[in-house]
Amino acid sequence: MGTGVGEAMAIVIAPILVPQWFHGRTDHHVTSGRPWSSDLWETSDDRVRGGSSQSSLVVINPERARFAGHLDTKTLGGAGFASQHSVGELSLNLSDYDGILLSIVKADRKRYALTLKNSLPPNRPDGRERAAVSWEADFVAPEDADGDLSDGPANLFLPWSAFKATYRGKDKPDAEPLDLANIKRVGLMMRSFFGEQDGDFSLDLHGIAARRSLHDAVAAEPRPATTENHNQAFEEDNEGDDEEDLHKDSVLPQAAAQQPSQAGDWWRRLLCGLV
Numbered sequence: 096m097g098t099g100v101g102e103a104m105a106i107v108i109a110p111i112l113v114p115q116w117f118h119g120r121t122d123h124h125v126t127s128g129r130p131w132s133s134d135l136w137e138t139s140d141d142r143v144r145g146g147s148s149q150s151s152l153v154v155i156n157p158e159r160a161r162f163a164g165h166l167d168t169k170t171l172g173g174a175g176f177a178s179q180h181s182v183g184e185l186s187l188n189l190s191d192y193d194g195i196l197l198s199i200v201k202a203d204r205k206r207y208a209l210t211l212k213n214s215l216p217p218n219r220p221d222g223r224e225r226a227a228v229s230w231e232a233d234f235v236a237p238e239d240a241d242g243d244l245s246d247g248p249a250n251l252f253l254p255w256s257a258f259k260a261t262y263r264g265k266d267k268p269d270a271e272p273l274d275l276a277n278i279k280r281v282g283l284m285m286r287s288f289f290g291e292q293d294g295d296f297s298l299d300l301h302g303i304a305a306r307r308s309l310h311d312a313v314a315a316e317p318r319p320a321t322t323e324n325h326n327q328a329f330e331e332d333n334e335g336d337d338e339e340d341l342h343k344d345s346v347l348p349q350a351a352a353q354q355p356s357q358a359g360d361w362w363r364r365l366l367c368g369l370v
Contacts, residue, residue, distance in 0.1 A: 130157030139282075140177045143223070146170050150177035150285065155299065159200055162207075163297040168287045175293065180282030184215055187278035189305040194254035195232070198301040200244065202236030205296050206288060209234065209303075211258060212280040213273065230273045231284070232257040236298065248301045 136152040150164030168175040195209060208231045216225035232253045240249040260270035281303065285296050 130154075131160040133160070135182050136179045137182045138178075139180060139224075140164075141167075141171060141175050144171075146175055148175045148177040148285075150179055152179045152283075158301055159299055161297060161299050162283045162285075163295075164285065165295050166285050166287060166293045168290060168293040173290050174287060176284060176286040177296075178210075178282055178284035180210070181280050184279050185281065187281075187305070188276045189278055190275040192275070192305040192307045194252055194257070194306060196302075196304045196306040197234070197236075197251045197253065198248045198304065199236045199240040199251060200248045200299040200301050201242035202240045202298045203296060204235055204238075205285065205292050206233055206235050207296075207298060208232065208284040208286065209253060209258075210280070210282040210284055211273065211278055212282075213271075213277050215279050226263055228267060228270050229261050230258040231261050232259070233288075240299075242299070252306065 131154045133152050133154050138150060140146065140150055141148045147167040147170040148165060150162065153161045153163065155161055162179055164177045166175050166177055197209065211230040212227060213230075214227050216227050218224055234251055234253060237249040237251060255273065255275065258273060260267045260273070262270070283298070287293060
C-alpha cells in the first residue's frame with residue numbers, strides 16, 4: 096500500500112500497540128501507550144435535534160476501531176450528521192507538527208471529516224453544547240484501504256492547510272487562526288454534503304497521529320472556503336456546532352496514500368485513546 100515518504104515523527108493521538116506489520120523492526124516498535132477504548136469517545140448525532148442518524152465507535156481489537164453508523168437525510172429535510180469526538184477536554188500541543196496522519200485499515204468510499212477545536216464553551220442550562228468554531232478537513236480513504244494489512248494500513252496525511260474554520264456548518268473566514276498549541280477536541284464526522292451521500296457508512300482506523308515530516312511528502316490539498324448555500328445551514332442558537340446542518344459545500348482534498356518510513360523513529364510519543 097504505497098511507498099515510503101521519508102522520515103517522520105508523530106504524536107499518536109489514538110492508539111496503537113506494536114503494529115504487526117512492522118515485522119519485528121525494533122526501530123519502529125511502540126513501547127508504551129494505551130489501546131483503543133470506546134469509553135474515550137462520545138457520540139454527537141443529529142438525533143439531538145430530531146434527526147435519525149446514528150453512529151458509534153466500536154473497538155474491533157486493541158489496534159483497530161470502527162467509526163460506523165447510518166446517515167439519515169430524510170428526517171431533517173436533506174440535512175444530517177453523525178459524529179464521534181473525544182470525551183472531555185484535551186490539552187494537545189501540536190505546534191511542532193505539520194498535520195494529521197490517518198492510518199486507515201478499511202473504509203468505504205464516502206467522504207468524512209476530521210475535526211479539531213480550540214475552545215469548548217460551557218454547556219447551556221439544558222445541557223446542550225454551545226456553538227464554537229470547528230476546524231475541519233474533508234477526506235475520502237485511499238482506494239487501497241481494503242483491509243489487507245500485509246503491507247500495513249493505508250495512510251492519509253492532512254496538512255494544517257487542509258483544515259478550514261466552520262461555525263454551525265458554514266465556513267468562517269474571519270475566524271482566528273487555528274491554535275495548534277491548544278487543541279481541546281478531536282472528532283470524526285459523517286455528513287450529507289448537500290445530499291451527496293446518506294445511508295450506512297464504515298471507517299476502520301488503526302490510528303490518528305500528529306506528524307512531522309523530515310522530508311517532503313505528498314499530502315492532501317486544502318479545501319477552498321465555500322461561498323454558496325450558506326443560507327441552507329441551520330442557525331438556531333440552541334444548537335452546538337456539532338449539531339449543525341451539514342449541508343456544507345466543499346471541494347474534497349486530493350489525498351495520497353502514504354506508508355510509514357522505513358527509517359528513523361516514526362512513532363515518537365503515544366497519546367493512545369485520547370481521541
